[in-house]
Amino acid sequence: MRAATTSPALLPAPAYLAASAPARRGWPLGFAHRGAGNERENTLAAFTAAWEAGFGYLELDVRTTSDGVLVVFHDATLDRVSTAAGDFSALAWADFAAHTVGGEPFLRFADLLAALPEARFNVDLKDADAAPAMAALLAEHDAWDRVLVASFHDSRRRAFRRAVAALGHPERAHGPERVATSGGAAAIAALVLLGPLGLTGWLRRYALDIDCVQVPLHQGRVPVVTADFVRRCHAAGLPVHVWVVDDPAEMERLLDLGVDGIMTDRADVLAEVFTRRGIWPQH
Template sequence: MSYREHPYRDVPYLLNSRPGAPGTVDLHHSPLAFVHRGGDPARENTMAAFEDAVAMGYRYMEIDVRTSSDGVLVVFHDESLDRITDGAGRLSEKTWEELSALRLRASGEPLLRFEELLTRWEDVHLNVDLKDEASVEEFARLVEAHGAHDRVLAASFNDARRHRVRRALSRRTAASGGWVVTALIVLLGPLGLMRRSGRRAAEIDCLQVPISQGRIRVVTRGFIRRCHQAGLQVHVWVVDEPAEMHRLLDMGVDGLMTDDAAALAKVMTERDGAVWPQR
């Protein structure tokens, strides 16, 4: 079944899982388009990149968060500052005051607090990869403070971290599966043993996966079919080639994440059954 045919589990965060409200863009049964870290590697995880993506039509942002030494949640991927900023050392060892003085080498953009991004738009959805243990408590606090439960998805390769988020919130947010449930579906599914992953699959709403992991092909028609049968959407990262985007959408994946925002936007305009712009 394609995304146009299979019944979705109704999840407020996943706007393609239900008819749109009057006066809004209706994404029901349309594949979702995500910008990965802003969709511009030169300005990764910066407000400028996210603002340009929103202006282009994006409504879903995949981001990473880490915690400063004084407890501020920062939109940042790496453990170390060295790769993309003019600073050095671990982000977790710096205060926000120190981090706010840094700039990305490629673009001169400053670092971004999660709360700034969370409150920038009321209709933009954030796919949040929690990169450290300390991020769980502050993430939950900010979601509660801003009533953003339906606008965030908690993601982590670490399933225990995702469970901690759920326990810390007053009501459920969307969640994607970590490596354990993904591996169960990839490895046990073809053997007819999907029931063993049933309880874990019920705790999540989607699987966000690479096309392949090492030598193992993850995204196959069988994998997509098994996920759909379990009520799970399949979102694939990171896809930058238009031909590959079309191929995956033809297979029936429910969302794509890209570092090339312009390329995915163009593909979405070319797709029958896709909606663009999405906000």
């Protein structure tokens, strides 16, 4: 059974974290990491398969092409997973038409929004230009409530919020209808190091301007996801999502700790664990 914890309630949660069916039921969320597609990661085929398997939340990465198109892709270079080579940012969108990822076409984020209109997306901004491009795209598609914006670089999260405000949507940047964001490396380090001093709530309210934390089990030799860390985050109104977890026993342990979401590359394993707990499918 899920351990009893303090519910995140210090500040009102944005719709991404509060309005979906799983969140309304109080369920922890399951995220398909890069679509949980393995050799065809971050492709429409991977995301569609994850959606059909029961995932309502899809984790992905975005980069901008040389002509400013927001494309779903993780690496700074193309060689590892695609038939192309070299730096991603050196190519224009039209250049990607001749290449594939795991036999699948490259995917624009705008096309993913249209293809899965009921899905919610956890989006990692992989370059600086992605922040204003994402703000413009969310405004164009009125997709504010469908996206949580993340980045290892806290500067990109702040740049995204500035870009949203500059578009004339201050309520979406910082107000009650804001777009959900999670903390980057600096924010997480502050929560891990200063949280035990009783500063988690102060950090969340006055310093970090985030809506959840998305963290690994460990950072080097330092454990991150402990019972105390989860308790402190919940008391401060911060849901805790953990990445990337593929082992079923570890998933069970984390759920017992009271985490609010698990990201996985093993869609089948997470679906089986969540099914046993009666919290699947998630749309």
